[in-house]
Amino acid sequence: MNLDQYKATPDKPLKEYATAPQNPLDKKAAKKALKKSRKELADFQERMYAHDRHAVLVCFQGMDTSGKDSLIREVFKDFNVRGVEQHSFKVPTELELSHGYLWRHYIALPSKGHFGIFNRTHYENVLVTRVHPEYLLSENLPDIHKPEDADDEFWNMRFEQINNFEKELVQNGTKVFKFFLNLSKEEQKNRLLRRLRLPEKNWKFSAGDLKERAIWDKYMHAYEQAIQHTTTPQAPWHVIPADDKPMARYIVCQILVEQLSKLDDVKFPELDEKTASRLDEFKNLLNNE
Template identity: 60%
Template sequence: MEKIKTSHYRIEETVRLKDIPTLNTLGATEEELEEALSGERKKLAEFQNRMYAHGKYGVLICIQGMDTAGKDSLIREVFKDLNARGVVVHSFKIPSMLELRHDYLWRHYLALPERGKFSVFNRTHYENVLVTRVHPEYVLNENIPGIESVNDIGPEFWDKRFEQINNFEKLVAENGTLIFKFFLHISKEEQRQRLLRRLNKKSKNWKFSPGDLEERKLWDEYLKYYEEAINRTSTAHAPWYVLPADNKKACRLILADILYDELKKYKNIKEPQLDEDTMANLEYYKKQLEGE
């Protein structure tokens, strides 16, 4: 199996998504990929336990991708060995009426991880510079002062929104949130095949919507805005990683490997030490319990 190099996937300079491969099997069989992922899951679970005891950091994992990119199954398979109380998944849909009465980042602030925990965003605050750029009429639902029609939403509006997102991430990073942003990069042909499987497999029919085909027609537009968002917001404290997602099992392993490879660099995340008096009397406490 090929060695996974984090730097190969992290975006540190301007990229063109069309130039980045969407398929990488890592030269491994499905069984080898599953076995390797199992090992990475265990390491992530052990890290999360230490981080919880340490109590000073939280981890925010942002997952973005085109429809059918495999976000749901990736989240299920990568994080299923973590303590159920240590990881919270937030799936952001169309904003509710309550959410629309606040700024667009409000609901994401509420979902940030507690210290010691992982929060996984299935779709993220980046929808506000992706879906709304393809469909700018959605912005009108936010009731922003000075935005009365789509004609009021010009380049300066999006510049400001990127600035706000960068400031948001900088703020939370400076206060102990470790941020990882992953774009699951699939090909248009692979999406076609996955949509067909939804139609052909009865148990998957519920996932299909005719709207999926309408959005698919806007593929190039979405890719353009994904590319801009990634290039404008990949920073040292909140980097983007572009993962080849045509092979789901390899994509899951790459994400898990990158996540642990980066988290283990935080050598200061350790279980707290017992105070000297308690340490000195451990044998006494054990004898008390054994003598009951």
């Protein structure tokens, strides 16, 4: 599978990215392939935890019903919980609003040896707030007194701030992955109807989903602008066809495995010479208890 096809470029319109994969595996084969791939990913996590010099930040964005929660569950289910942390960023609290918008993301970053998973991310600050600029008024920004004050110059400033934020992370040993789950409007309709049709899925439905769906084009514009301005060599975006959930999970996992395998310095640490020379002594002590 050519994984480069999913890497975003600054000049490619969002509508040119597929929402369904070409030549997909059938559901059973995709699940089997994912099982193998996520085992490789979990093995890397174990080595990275022991190595303790790198961190990995995996960011997921997508419209409602794009499959973020289930993808995270399936891709990372073999991980040792001591080496992974997940954060889902909701509406900012009063404390969070009293700081700069990146503050709550800084304090949630993974430490060395750990994976961090952001389910909705710092990009909410150039997506939801761009579609609903009135939300910016809660941030008490010096030059934003009404929604119209958030002009192109303002958003370009935020893109630059985000790029600098991610550049700093990479320079200090954090590998950054950004995935946009690219769902078609028709498939979202099917998934929303499924939530309404199945009693056990009713709890997932919110009337607010329909309000946001009504401004789909505004969201697509915001995503396109964010992806084009913030896909960088050190932190590229990957646009994942999300209409096929099993394939989306497999593609994401394979991208992680392929890219992280390039960190060939990530190995289990060796024992110091003094300890290594006493292994037989330690074995005998245990066997002779």
